[in-house]
Amino acid sequence: MSHALPMPASLAWRTLGVPRRGARQLQLAPRVPGFRVLRELGTGRRSSAWLAQDEASGGEVVLKLQPALASTLHREWEIAHEAQGAHVLRVHDHGRCGEWAYLVTEHAQGGDLAQRLRCHIEPTQALAWLQQAALGLAQLHRRGYVHRDVKPANFLLRADGTLVLADFGVAARSGERAMGLQQGKVTGTPRYVAPEQLQGAPASAAADVYGLGVLLHELLAGRPPFSGETLMEVLAQHLLAAPAPLPSAFAELQPLADRMLAKEVQYRLPDADAVLGQLAQRCLS
Numbered sequence: 238m239s240h241a242l243p244m245p246a247s248l249a250w251r252t253l254g255v256p257r258r259g260a261r262q263l264q265l266a267p268r269v270p271g272f273r274v275l276r277e278l279g280t281g282r283r284s285s286a287w288l289a290q291d292e293a294s295g296g297e298v299v300l301k302l303q304p305a306l307a308s309t310l311h312r313e314w315e316i317a318h319e320a321q322g323a324h325v326l327r328v329h330d331h332g333r334c335g336e337w338a339y340l341v342t343e344h345a346q347g348g349d350l351a352q353r354l355r356c357h358i359e360p361t362q363a364l365a366w367l368q369q370a371a372l373g374l375a376q377l378h379r380r381g382y383v384h385r386d387v388k389p390a391n392f393l394l395r396a397d398g399t400l401v402l403a404d405f406g407v408a409a410r411s412g413e414r415a416m417g418l419q420q421g422k423v424t425g426t427p428r429y430v431a432p433e434q435l436q437g438a439p440a441s442a443a444a445d446v447y448g449l450g451v452l453l454h455e456l457l458a459g460r461p462p463f464s465g466e467t468l469m470e471v472l473a474q475h476l477l478a479a480p481a482p483l484p485s486a487f488a489e490l491q492p493l494a495d496r497m498l499a500k501e502v503q504y505r506l507p508d509a510d511a512v513l514g515q516l517a518q519r520c521l522s
Contacts, residue, residue: 299344324373350390386424443502
């Protein structure tokens with residue numbers, strides 16, 4: 238359900254990066270009727286996230302807020318709500334307070350995979366997380382959507398250890414045209430972006446598989462398959478360079494990594510269900 242609510246006059250915003258011309262500044266915690274804000278969780282280029290208490294249920298939730306005129310939160314709500322499943326972040330509500338849009342989601346208390354990658358990860362745990370990440374993406378792909386920003390920071394962990402897919406801000410329908418390097422803008426995060434995304438190809442589930450392949454390599458090897466001192470070096474390696482092999486201890490997983498990181502889409506696993514199929518075959522072999 239979407240609501241339009243009045244905005245208290247005392248609300249002032251810290252600068253958010255989009256849109257630059259209309260940026261506001263936040264000096265105080267936001268006030269959204271029905272929620273008691275507890276603390277800020279983080280501020281990104283497009284939005285600000287706050288831990289809050291739902292006054293009706295007493296439970297903790299996350300409020301994600303953006304300037305309403307440039308907000309993608311309504312679309313995020315629609316996509317996440319349609320793709321709801323055990324491994325997709327639960328969305329509870331969305332709406333607007335004056336000039337600001339908000340999205341209410343569950344609070345995944347275990348942090349994200351980007352934080353976990355700073356520490357040693359056991360191989361069995363890495364494969365369990367890969368499977369759960371693929372399950373979350375499969376929910377999206379089955380409904381005709383592509384996430385387009387698969388990376389560790391967009392996989393969150395619940396208190397019970399369940400991994401969930403989050404942040405649908407740049408998700409698109411399969412086949413939707415994206416901008417590439419030739420237009421001066423890349424959709425996604427450079428370390429995880431598929432070669433065809435750099436070239437402005439239409440959105441496809443195979444691009445998410447590529448990002449998942451980068452994540453697989455990072456989980457098992459402790460580093461991404463491509464590295465470089467500059468952004469353009471990293472992007473060029475996605476386009477031209479062979480990925481670094483997995484450590485010898487994971488040689489049996491090299492064929493899976495190769496099929497996830499294939500440069501040409503026709504040689505890559507087509508979607509997350511195909512990845513799950515390969516993982517299931519490995520468990521049965």
